[in-house]
Amino acid sequence: MSPELVLFLQTLVSGILIGFVFSLLSVGLTLIFGVMDIVNFAHGEHLMLAMYATFWMWTLWGIDPLFSLPVVALLLFILGVITYRLLIRYVLDAPMLAQIFVTFGLMVFLRNLAQVLWSEDYRRIGDTLLSGRIELFGIFIGRPQLFASLGAVITTGLLYFFLKRTRTGWALEATAEDKEVAGLMGINTERMFALAWGLGLASVGVAGALLATFNPIFPEVGTVFVLVTFVAVALGGFGSVPGAFIAGIIIGIVQVLGGFLWEPRFKTVLIYAIYLGVVFIRPQGLLGRR
Amino acid sequence: MLRLTRVLLILVLAGLVLAGCVAPQPAAPAAPAPAEQPAAEEAQAPAAPEEIVIGAIYPLSGALAATGVDLKNAVELATDIINNEYDLNLPLAKSAGLPNLGGAKIKLVFGDHEADPEKGAAEAERLITTENVTALVGSYNSAVTATASQVAEREGVPFLNPESTSPTLTERGFQWFFRTTPYDKLFAENFFEFLDEMKAKGYDVSGVAILNENTLWGTDVATLENEFAQQYGYEVVANIPYEAKASDVSSEVQKLKAAGEDVALLQASYVSDAILYMQTYKQLDYAPTAIIAMDAGFVASEFVQTLGDDANYILSREVWALDLAESKPIIKAVNDMYKERYGTNMNGNSARAFTGMLTLADAINRAGSTDPAAIQQALLETDIPADQIIMPWKGIKFDPETHQNVLGSGIIVQIQDGEYKTVWPFDLASAEIVWPFPKWSER
Numbered sequence A: 001m002s003p004e005l006v007l008f009l010q011t012l013v014s015g016i017l018i019g020f021v022f023s024l025l026s027v028g029l030t031l032i033f034g035v036m037d038i039v040n041f042a043h044g045e046h047l048m049l050a051m052y053a054t055f056w057m058w059t060l061w062g063i064d065p066l067f068s069l070p071v072v073a074l075l076l077f078i079l080g081v082i083t084y085r086l087l088i089r090y091v092l093d094a095p096m097l098a099q100i101f102v103t104f105g106l107m108v109f110l111r112n113l114a115q116v117l118w119s120e121d122y123r124r125i126g127d128t129l130l131s132g133r134i135e136l137f138g139i140f141i142g143r144p145q146l147f148a149s150l151g152a153v154i155t156t157g158l159l160y161f162f163l164k165r166t167r168t169g170w171a172l173e174a175t176a177e178d179k180e181v182a183g184l185m186g187i188n189t190e191r192m193f194a195l196a197w198g199l200g201l202a203s204v205g206v207a208g209a210l211l212a213t214f215n216p217i218f219p220e221v222g223t224v225f226v227l228v229t230f231v232a233v234a235l236g237g238f239g240s241v242p243g244a245f246i247a248g249i250i251i252g253i254v255q256v257l258g259g260f261l262w263e264p265r266f267k268t269v270l271i272y273a274i275y276l277g278v279v280f281i282r283p284q285g286l287l288g289r290r
Numbered sequence B: 001m002l003r004l005t006r007v008l009l010i011l012v013l014a015g016l017v018l019a020g021c022v023a024p025q026p027a028a029p030a031a032p033a034p035a036e037q038p039a040a041e042e043a044q045a046p047a048a049p050e051e052i053v054i055g056a057i058y059p060l061s062g063a064l065a066a067t068g069v070d071l072k073n074a075v076e077l078a079t080d081i082i083n084n085e086y087d088l089n090l091p092l093a094k095s096a097g098l099p100n101l102g103g104a105k106i107k108l109v110f111g112d113h114e115a116d117p118e119k120g121a122a123e124a125e126r127l128i129t130t131e132n133v134t135a136l137v138g139s140y141n142s143a144v145t146a147t148a149s150q151v152a153e154r155e156g157v158p159f160l161n162p163e164s165t166s167p168t169l170t171e172r173g174f175q176w177f178f179r180t181t182p183y184d185k186l187f188a189e190n191f192f193e194f195l196d197e198m199k200a201k202g203y204d205v206s207g208v209a210i211l212n213e214n215t216l217w218g219t220d221v222a223t224l225e226n227e228f229a230q231q232y233g234y235e236v237v238a239n240i241p242y243e244a245k246a247s248d249v250s251s252e253v254q255k256l257k258a259a260g261e262d263v264a265l266l267q268a269s270y271v272s273d274a275i276l277y278m279q280t281y282k283q284l285d286y287a288p289t290a291i292i293a294m295d296a297g298f299v300a301s302e303f304v305q306t307l308g309d310d311a312n313y314i315l316s317r318e319v320w321a322l323d324l325a326e327s328k329p330i331i332k333a334v335n336d337m338y339k340e341r342y343g344t345n346m347n348g349n350s351a352r353a354f355t356g357m358l359t360l361a362d363a364i365n366r367a368g369s370t371d372p373a374a375i376q377q378a379l380l381e382t383d384i385p386a387d388q389i390i391m392p393w394k395g396i397k398f399d400p401e402t403h404q405n406v407l408g409s410g411i412i413v414q415i416q417d418g419e420y421k422t423v424w425p426f427d428l429a430s431a432e433i434v435w436p437f438p439k440w441s442e443r
Helices: A003-036 A043-061 A065-086 A096-118 A143-165 A167-177 A179-184 A189-211 A221-236 A241-261 A264-281 B002-021 B065-083 B117-129 B142-155 B167-171 B184-200 B216-232 B250-258 B271-284 B301-311 B322-326 B329-342 B348-367 B372-380
Strands: A133-136 A139-142 B051-058 B105-112 B135-138 B159-161 B177-179 B207-213 B235-242 B264-268 B290-293 B315-318 B411-416 B419-424
Touching (some): A003 A043, A003 A139, A003 A143, A003 A167, A003 A189, A003 A221, A003 A241, A003 B250, A043 A221, A065 A189, A133 A143, A139 A143, A139 B271, A143 A167, A143 A189, A143 A241, A167 A189, A179 A189, A221 A241, A221 A264, A241 A264, A241 B250, A264 B250, B051 B065, B051 B117, B051 B348, B065 B105, B065 B329, B065 B348, B105 B117, B117 B142, B135 B142, B142 B159, B142 B177, B167 B177, B184 B216, B184 B411, B207 B250, B216 B235, B216 B264, B235 B250, B271 B301, B322 B329, B322 B419, B329 B348, B348 B372
Parallel strands (some): B051 B105, B051 B135, B159 B177, B207 B264, B264 B290, B290 B315
Antiparallel strands (some): B315 B411, B411 B419
16 A cells, blocks of 8 residues: 555544544433433543543552443442432423533532542553554554444444333433323333433443543543533434434544644634534434434 | 524533633733833942842742742752852852852842732832842742833842743843843754754754644744744744644644654643653654654653653753753752752752852842942843853853843753653763654564
8 A cells, every 4th residue: 555545544543443432422421411401511520530440440459441341330320320319300400501500510529529639640551451552554553442442332332222122221212202201101200310320421431441541541631522522412413322423433533534634723623613514504413303 | 493502502611611721821011111220329339238138039839839949949048058158169159148248148038929920010019119129039930020020120120030931021121130041942942953963963854843732832832943943954844733632633643744754853742732642653653753842741740650661762851950960060069958958859940040049149249239230230241150050051141132141051851761861962961862763663
């Protein structure tokens, strides 16, 4: 292959790989929104907590992220349920601004808590079972990134299967459709909401554990990823799991390839241009329902 | 429609959250105040005072308190060396007090600015009007130095700045402001002097690539580097500004790769982006001839801590390094005194504050009085040779117009086995430079 082609393909691969990470992050956010119309502003901070959980299990007990991943997902699931029970439950029927400020406040709280507990230092997980890179026809693929992509596909697949093919999943979708009617049909909507928060955060837990293998960990790490996640959720259609998944990949490719072919400083502009285009032409997003 | 507005509201809010995380540095105001010349009758030398009061304004509390304490310790150590007899080859060390003022001692009074430009100005005001200081030193943060020196300018009090590097500070045409530290423009020029000297040794680079974060600091650095590249005749093969809060930088790195690896990469980054770039270089196998950093993220303690061995062979500009002691014994002597008293080694900040304080005292001594105009004149005549300072400079001599020390110079350090080693200027080097930057597969 000619060097130009290799460079181009390498860039495309890099874009797809980071896109999968965006996808995984967006899926959790869109699930919570889809079920209860609440945006979790603390999403980035939940990611940060998942990364720290992975980091500490690795540092203190030497548990490889590959094995701590299910534990982190479970911890985040529990955190999601607790968050719902202690905070969100009380603002379900409150005005939108009140809902925004609850999760916004949670974001500020968690970020500052992390600064107090773990300081501003940057941490990094050293060599893990996932470290290294693969070379294919002169194209480099980071193994952590590759595993993160696999994790994204599997997690999204499981979530989608759960929503579409299980009774509990149907109950969740019914609750999202109409809370009152679902309640009348004998669905425990309280439990469904808690489940949505649990699942939403568990997928962030998976993302955090995988991301921690190749990204530095620090209290503000959430801010780096969260904005692009919001865009992916809106682009994919609020509440649509497959939509968020596809949108994440699109954003990854556009960002990396666009930055390479054009000027890197305009790469975020490209993402928002696409986003604006979608808002004007198809306000419900790629796969969203009206 | 409701949904659309909601989406927009959310994005705006999210944007605000992110924007709040990057506090912009206020630019230094550049309004020159007219200098007040002291009245002629005050100029006759009064009887030599027993004590000369000097005000030192530093961030002694708040987020920069740790740095502030280093700076305070350094000026206190300098004052002790001036006031008492020590067998050191430094200005005023061998005598007790200032000999030309009948052995008068220096008394320090401190002002705390908490890294706030307004507090800095208020402290300067207080020290001048109620403490009657003869001169001021400070204030570390360029933004604070800018406001505090404005007060000194208005009041006609000499202000010596040992450690702020914003170029604008000496471009204001102030009469009473003097700066001993080299500043950002000089550091940018150092890179090209270094590349020229490497070329003389037979290590040629075909050009430079410039990579910088896109806020005020990074942009200024890139502008200077572009200017000097032209002046020194180096082709700029790529010019890439980027956002510091990035989740992924592979397109930037691919761009650099496409521009060719036979160049020196000049990089200005904060810490999280510096780390992200290093990881991406490794993953995508990008190894230019050299990576030369404008300090910041690359000299933060987290950089080596986080990257471990992957941080090796990075070159960065620095103002000072402890290993300079190997070629300049006076540095070891002073650092030993400092360490014995305060328990830590000196660093670039304390070494510069120490040097600034000695420079000021030297001028007051030569002025032979506390008259501001006489001190100003003595400062302009300052000529301290290289062997009498603990800095890697060629000496101290102020430009008659800008009052910038023209003999200042930076050093270039290289990370070797996780430690910062001085590699340039070559006569001060403590380690042999590793050149070119090794390929990732060969390390």
